[in-house]
Amino acid sequence: MSYESLNVPARISRTKETLREHRLAYLFVLPTAVYLVFLWWIPFLWGIRLSFFSYPFFGESQFVGLDNYRYILNWDVFYTSVRATLLYALQTIPQLILGVGVALVVWDLDRFDAVTSWAALAPYVFPPLIIGTLWKFLLDPNSGPIFGYLMEFGILQQPIYWTSDGSLALATITFVGTWTFWPLVFLLTIASLRGIPSSHIEVAKVYGASRIQRFRKIIFPQIQTALIIAIILRVIWNLGKIEQPLQITRGGPGWDTSVLGIVLYRLAWNRLEMGLSFTVGIFLAMLSFIIVIGLIVLFERRASGVSFRG
Amino acid sequence: MSSRSLSLPRISGWNVLRNLAAIALGAFTLLPLLYGFAVSIRPRSEVFGTPHLIPREPTIDPYIQVFDSIARNLIFSLFTAVGVSILVLGIAIPGAYAFARLEFPGRKKLFYMIVLIMLLPIVGLIIPILTLWHELGLYNSITGLWLGIVPGQIPVALWIFRDYFQKLPSNLEEAAMVYGTTQFEAFVRVVLPLAAPAMIAVGFLGFLWGWNAFLFPNLLTTSGGPRPAIVNLFNALSADSTQPWPFIMAMTFTIGLPPAVMYMASRRYLENALSF
Numbered sequence: 001m002s003y004e005s006l007n008v009p010a011r012i013s014r015t016k017e018t019l020r021e022h023r024l025a026y027l028f029v030l031p032t033a034v035y036l037v038f039l040w041w042i043p044f045l046w047g048i049r050l051s052f053f054s055y056p057f058f059g060e061s062q063f064v065g066l067d068n069y070r071y072i073l074n075w076d077v078f079y080t081s082v083r084a085t086l087l088y089a090l091q092t093i094p095q096l097i098l099g100v101g102v103a104l105v106v107w108d109l110d111r112f113d114a115v116t117s118w119a120a121l122a123p124y125v126f127p128p129l130i131i132g133t134l135w136k137f138l139l140d141p142n143s144g145p146i147f148g149y150l151m152e153f154g155i156l157q158q159p160i161y162w163t164s165d166g167s168l169a170l171a172t173i174t175f176v177g178t179w180t181f182w183p184l185v186f187l188l189t190i191a192s193l194r195g196i197p198s199s200h201i202e203v204a205k206v207y208g209a210s211r212i213q214r215f216r217k218i219i220f221p222q223i224q225t226a227l228i229i230a231i232i233l234r235v236i237w238n239l240g241k242i243e244q245p246l247q248i249t250r251g252g253p254g255w256d257t258s259v260l261g262i263v264l265y266r267l268a269w270n271r272l273e274m275g276l277s278f279t280v281g282i283f284l285a286m287l288s289f290i291i292v293i294g295l296i297v298l299f300e301r302r303a304s305g306v307s308f309r310g
Numbered sequence: 311m312s313s314r315s316l317s318l319p320r321i322s323g324w325n326v327l328r329n330l331a332a333i334a335l336g337a338f339t340l341l342p343l344l345y346g347f348a349v350s351i352r353p354r355s356e357v358f359g360t361p362h363l364i365p366r367e368p369t370i371d372p373y374i375q376v377f378d379s380i381a382r383n384l385i386f387s388l389f390t391a392v393g394v395s396i397l398v399l400g401i402a403i404p405g406a407y408a409f410a411r412l413e414f415p416g417r418k419k420l421f422y423m424i425v426l427i428m429l430l431p432i433v434g435l436i437i438p439i440l441t442l443w444h445e446l447g448l449y450n451s452i453t454g455l456w457l458g459i460v461p462g463q464i465p466v467a468l469w470i471f472r473d474y475f476q477k478l479p480s481n482l483e484e485a486a487m488v489y490g491t492t493q494f495e496a497f498v499r500v501v502l503p504l505a506a507p508a509m510i511a512v513g514f515l516g517f518l519w520g521w522n523a524f525l526f527p528n529l530l531t532t533s534g535g536p537r538p539a540i541v542n543l544f545n546a547l548s549a550d551s552t553q554p555w556p557f558i559m560a561m562t563f564t565i566g567l568p569p570a571v572m573y574m575a576s577r578r579y580l581e582n583a584l585s586f
C-alpha cells in the first residue's frame with residue numbers, strides 16, 4: 001500500500017494506530033524529542049535568525065540582512081582566529097600519542113595499576129578552568145615556580161614574558177590544553193584494552209607471537225573503534241574550547257590567542273553584539289562539521305568493520 | 311596474568327622501562343597539581359623568592375578566606391550540578407532504552423539527529439539560548455542554568471546508555487514478561503537494576519558537567535544571582551584583580567576537589583561505561 005493513495009483522515013488514523021502500537025517507545029523518547037526540539041532546534045533556528053539581525057543584548061534588534069556575515073568575512077581578526085583555532089586543535093595529535101602510549105604501557109602492569117590510572121586521569125578530573133588557573137600560576141613569569149626553577153638552575157637569565165607574545169601565548173594554551181585533555185584518550189583506550197580476554201594474549205604468546213605481532217593482530221583491532229571515537233570527540237571539543245584558554249590569556253595579546261570560541265565570547269560579553277557573535281558561531285560550526293565529516297569519510301574508507309550507522 | 315603470580319616477577323628490560331615510564335607519568339601529571347596545592351597553604355609572603363615545594367610556614371588562612379567569600383556560590387554550584395545530573399539521567403535513560411531495545415518508526419532518523427548534534431560545537435548554542443532565556447525570563451535563574459547546561463551533555467549520555475542497553479541479552483524483557491510483567495515493568499524491575507553501573511557513571515558525569523560549567527553561568531547570572539563558584543575563580547584572575555596567589559590557589563582547589571574526588575570514586579564505573 002502506498003502512502004500517496006491514502007486520504008487525509010485515513011492518514012491520521014494510521015498515525016494514531018502507529019502511536020498506539022508503539023506507545024511505550026514514543027513515551028520513552030518523548031523527553032529526548034522535547035529536548036531536541038526545545039533545547040536544540042528552536043535555539044539553533046532562533047540563532048540563524050539572530051545572525052541576520054543587529055541584536056544588542058539590552059537594546060532594540062534590527063534586521064540587517066547579510067551585514068554580520070560581511071563584517072566577519074572582512075575582519076582581519078576572523079582570519080587570525082581561524083588560524084589560531086586550527087593550530088590550537090592540533091593538540092589532538094599529542095593527546096592521541098600520550099593517551100594511547102600511556103594506556104599501552106600501563107594496562108597490563110602487574111603493580112601500581114590503580115595508582116597509574118589515577119595519576120593518568122588526574123589532569124582530567126579537575127574542571128578545565130581550574131587547570132587553566134593552575135598553569136597560569138605555574139607559568140607566571142614573576143612568581144611562578146617554572147621560571148623560578150629555570151632561573152635558579154641557571155638555564156634562563158630572566159623569565160620569558162609569554163603573555164605579551166602572540167605565538168608563545170598560543171603555544172602555551174595549546175600545551176595546557178594537551179596536558180588537560182589527553183586523559184580522555186587514555187580513558188577510552190584503556191577501557192577497551194581491558195575488554196581483551198587475557199587468554200587471547202596468553203595463547204598468542206604460547207604460539208610465539210612477538211610483541212609487535214600481538215599488537216597488530218589482537219590489540220589494535222580491539223581498540224580501533226575507541227581510537228576513532230576518541231579522535232572525533234577530541235577534534236570537535238578542541239575546536240570549540242573557550243574557557244580554559246580564556247582564563248589563561250583572555251584571548252590576548254590583542255586577538256592573537258582568541259580561538260573562534262573566544263571571539264564569539266568577546267563579541268557577546270564585551271560588545272553585547274549577539275547577532276554578530278552567533279554569526280561567528282555559525283562559522284565555527286561549519287568549520288567543525290567539515291573537518292569531522294572529512295575524518296569520518298577517511299575512517300570509513302580505511303577501517304572496514306567500523307561503522308557510524310545506527 | 312594468573313600464571314605470573316606463581317613464579318617470581320620477571321625482571322626484563324621492558325618491564326623496568328614500563329615502570330619507569332609509569333613513574334615519569336606520575337611526575338608529569340601530579341607534580342604541577344601538588345605544587346599548586348602547596349602554594350594554597352602558604353602565607354602570601356612566601357610566594358615570592360626562590361621556588362620551593364614544601365611550605366615553610368603552612369597555614370589554612372587562604373581556605374578560610376575562600377569560604378568567607380564564596381560559600382554562597384559553592385552552594386549554587388552544588389544545586390546546579392545535582393540538577394543537571396538528574397535532568398541528564400531523566401532524559402537519557404528512557405531515550406537510550408527506546409533507541410537500543412524498542413522498535414518504532416522514526417527511530418533511525420531521531421538517532422541520526424542526536425549524532426548530528428554531537429558533531430557540532432555546543433558553544434554556538436550559547437548565544438541563542440542566552441537571548442532566548444533573556445526574553446523568556448529565565449535569565450539569572452537556576453532553572454535557566456539547568457536548561458542551558460544540559461543540551462550539550464545529552465548526546466554523550468544517550469550514547470553511553472544506548473551502548474550499555476544494547477549489550478544486555480536480547481530476550482531479557484521477554485523472559486520477564488513470561489512471568490507476567492508488562493513491558494514497562496520489565497524495564498523498571500529488570501533492565502534498570504542491571505543498568506546501575508552506567509547510571510552511576512552518567513550520574514557522576516552529569517554532576518561534573520554541572521559543576522564545571524562556566525560559560526552559561528558566567529553569561530547567564532549576575533553577581534547577586536545564582537552564580538556558581540567557578541565564575542568567581544574566573545573573575546579572580548581578571549586584569550583588575552589583585553588577589554594574592556595563595557588565595558587563588560586555595561579557591562582553585564576548593565572548587566576543583568569535589569569533582570576530582572567524585573571522578574576517582576567512579577573510575578571503575580566510568581571505565582566500564584566507556585568501553586566500546
